[in-house]
Amino acid sequence: EAGVTQSPTHLIKTRGQQATLRCSPISGHTSVYWYQQALGLGLQFLLWYDEGEERNRGNFPPRFSGRQFPNYSSELNVNALELEDSALYLCASSLGPGRSQPQHFGDGTRLSIL
Amino acid sequence: AQTVTQSQPEMSVQEAETVTLSCTYDTSENNYYLFWYKQPPSRQMILVIRQEAYKQQNATENRFSVNFQKAAKSFSLKISDSQLGDTAMYFCAFMKQAGGTSYGKLTFGQGTILTVHP
Numbered sequence: 001e002a003g004v005t006q007s008p009t010h011l012i013k014t015r016g017q018q019a020t021l022r023c024s025p026i027s028g029h030t031s032v033y034w035y036q037q038a039l040g041l042g043l044q045f046l047l048w049y050d051e052g053e054e055r056n057r058g059n060f061p062p063r064f065s066g067r068q069f070p071n072y073s074s075e076l077n078v079n080a081l082e083l084e085d086s087a088l089y090l091c092a093s094s095l096g097p098g099r100s101q102p103q104h105f106g107d108g109t110r111l112s113i114l
Numbered sequence: 115a116q117t118v119t120q121s122q123p124e125m126s127v128q129e130a131e132t133v134t135l136s137c138t139y140d141t142s143e144n145n146y147y148l149f150w151y152k153q154p155p156s157r158q159m160i161l162v163i164r165q166e167a168y169k170q171q172n173a174t175e176n177r178f179s180v181n182f183q184k185a186a187k188s189f190s191l192k193i194s195d196s197q198l199g200d201t202a203m204y205f206c207a208f209m210k211q212a213g214g215t216s217y218g219k220l221t222f223g224q225g226t227i228l229t230v231h232p
Contacts, residue, residue, distance in 0.1 A: 033218065043205065043222040056218050090159060092220075102149065103220060105159035 002027065004106035006091050012112045013081050021076040021109045025093030031055075032074040033094070033103055034066060038087035046089075049074055050096055078111070086113045116141045116208050120223035127196045128231050134181075135191045135226050137206030145211035148182065148189045149220070152202040159205070165189065167211075196230045203227050 005024045013019050025032050034046040045058040049068035063079040072093075078085055088110050092103035117140045127133035139148070150162040165173045165182050172180050177197075181190045193200055206223040 031218070033220075035220070042224050043220075045219040045221070048218040050218075058219065088157065092159070102161050102164055104161065105151075107156070107158045 004091055004093050004104055006089075006106040006109050008109060009107070010110045010112070012114060014114050015081055015083060017081050019078045019081060019085075019111055021078075021089050021091075021111070022073065023076070023091030023093075023106060024073045025091075026104055028095065029093035029104075030072055030096040031094045031101075031103075032068055032072065033092040034074070034076050035090045035092065036060075036087045037090055037108070038084070041087075043090070047076070081113050083113050085111060087111060116143070116146075116210065116221045118206050118208050118221050118223035120204075120206055120226050122226045123224070124227045124229070126229045126231060127193075129196055129198060131196055132192060132194045133196055133228065135193075135204050135206075135228065137189045137191070137223055139187050139189065139206070139208050139223075141187070141208065141210075143210050147209045147211065148180075149207040149209070150178070150180070150189075150191045151205045151207060151222075152200075153205065153225075154199075154202040162204070163191065193228075198230050198232060201228060201230045 007022045031050040033048045036044045048056040066076040068074045088108045090108045092105045094101040094103045119138050146167045148165045151159045163175045177194045179192045203225045205225045207220045
């Protein structure tokens with residue numbers, strides 16, 4: 001079965017621009033999670049979507065937003081990019097809430113802010 | 115809020131030997147899940163093993179096993195017969211059981227870089 005796929009692999013932007021990152025979950029998974037892995041800060045939870053709704057949000061400013069589409073794929077949007085947003089953004093999917101299904105991760109999108 | 119601590123930034127082991135990675139966590143929850151993930155240089159996070167807090171029996175997956183001490187809030191990973199392909203960053207992670215604002219969220223430790231030498 002195909003795993004979690006993320007695109008693009010690498011994204012280069014400048015300060016003030018907007019970035020859009022995309023994620024396709026494993027077939028049958030309804031939950032999508034976003035994490036930021038920044039140097040020196042470790043892995044931080046960003047957002048969780050399930051069945052098209054935002055279920056939980058980490059401690060990030062509102063310029064980090066996203067959505068989940070009817071086919072369960074998801075977008076993460078980052079507005080007004082800052083240098084500190086440079087990081088690896090990981091998407092994960094699971095079978096959905098309840099019974100704490102394990103999260104399976106994609107390869108990530110490396111976002112570089114110049 | 116939950117915290118996860120991995121006190122070993124780096125570890126190394128010879129091929130075929132056994133290594134144990136440490137993890138401690140802090141939580142007021144009684145029902146939760148613990149995970150070990152590995153992240154090789156290829157950067158994809160791969161689930162290694164999972165432990166349900168309500169289970170007393172330690173989880174095992176082939177060469178990987180855990181020592182789960184609930185009272186001590188300790189969750190170590192033992193890798194037996196280490197292989198070169200085990201070289202990776204290993205993350206310990208906590209997830210609260212259903213309900214509440216932290217549900218669905220994985221809280222990760224800082225990671226331990228494991229190098230397996232031939």
